[in-house]
Amino acid sequence: MSGFKRAFGMVKRKPTPPSTIRVEPAQILGALPVAVAMLDESDTICFVNYAGEEFFGSSSAVLKNQSLSDILPADHPIFLLVERARNDGLTVAEHDMVLEGPRLSRRGCAIQVAPVSDAPGHVVMTLQDESAARALDQQMSARNAARSITGMAAILAHEVKNPLSGIRGAAQLLETSVPANDRELAVLIRDEADRIRAMVERMETFGEKKMERAAVNIHRVLEHVRKLAGSGFAARIRFIESYDPSLPHVNGNRDQLIQVLLNLVKNGAEAIAGTERLDGEIHLTTGFHHGVRLSASSGRSRANLPIFVAVRDNGPGIPEDIRRHLFEPFISTKASGSGLGLALVAKIVADHGGLIDVDSRPGRTEFRVNLPVFEEPPESSH
Secondary structure, eight states: OHHHHHHTTOSOOOOOOOOOOOOOHHHHHHHOSSEEEEEOTTSBEEEEOHHHHHHHTSOHHHHTTOBGGGTSOTTOTHHHHHHHHHHHOSOEEEEEEEEEETTEEEEEEEEEEEEOTTSTTOEEEEEEEOHHHHHHHHHHHHHHHHHHHHHHHHHHHHHHHHHHHHHHHHHHHHHHHSOHHHHHHHHHHHHHHHHHHHHHHHHHTTSOOOOOOEEEOHHHHHHHHHHHHHTTTTTTSEEEEEOOTTOOOEEEOHHHHHHHHHHHHHHHHHHHHHHTOSSOEEEEEEEEOTTOEEEOTTSSSEEEOOEEEEEEEOSSOOOHHHHTTTTSTTOOSSTTOOSOHHHHHHHHHHHTTOEEEEEEETTEEEEEEEEOBOOOOOOOOO
8 A cells, every 4th residue: 555655646745844044134135136225323334235336336345334425415315315214214215316426426216215123223225227217218119109100201202202303303494494583493492302302211211121230349430430520510529538448349230320329429519519619528438337138129038238338418408308208200409400310319229229318417418328249149059
């Protein structure tokens, strides 16, 4: 009978003993991907996890025993959150907070502060940079809007281009046969036909076309863009370059990346020109930003986007009501702008699997593009 029970799994098994591995709370906090810091009753940092080190841009050894007022101004709203959590014994939160200090610059942060029940006067903070999530949300909205005009562009290309060619040809014939007083009207018709045709061709670029990608040296791209801008529309603007020479190649399309960065530089130059200031500057920066990942279009994997390229100008800034819709088609800060330039930029960056964000305030506007690293395809085994 005992053999029968064993054969059919009827013998009772001894329960598996509980794990003898002990995990300290500090180890758990250290493994969290969210920045965590603990303050004592005098707002001195007594603990910070690994994500917190990255958030503050400093090591735990440097941050420990440092007062929060050494990192942020004493009148910063975060101190009110800390006091509320400490005095009321409740968890308090604030979103879209700006953290600006001598060695810290973070915008769009979500902060939560909670009291520590076993340590009177102590509070624990979680800090999350929500700018990437906000940028992704804006970019996806812009991408959907760009797709919505793809069909319209195809219709326009088919239905408008042919009649425009006829109108333009008729206007050219009229130029040679009408009196001088009417010739100006014929030229106007021809020029307007050209302008409409150019608009249709720009809208055609939103079409879904396969893009060839390869290893691209982003610094060579920036050098080409700077030369084009410096010899033309940005001849009177000072360029400041801050590059990380150790960056690997980007997985991208060189010509389209030139189009993206040239458009961003041109926008910055035009913004500066509108202020008529003589100390106009455009900063071009590259670097490596760990932890920026984005779901691939297939949804089965996540793309790593550690390389960033930033274009910053000291123009007047972008109004808040426009900034939220900046990458949508037909949104422009310029009176004569078509509003397709930045929408096309957002589409090209999205086609690369990348991410674009903008941070703007009076006297400073920065566009930041995150791009994937080029990785050699694995060798096929025979």
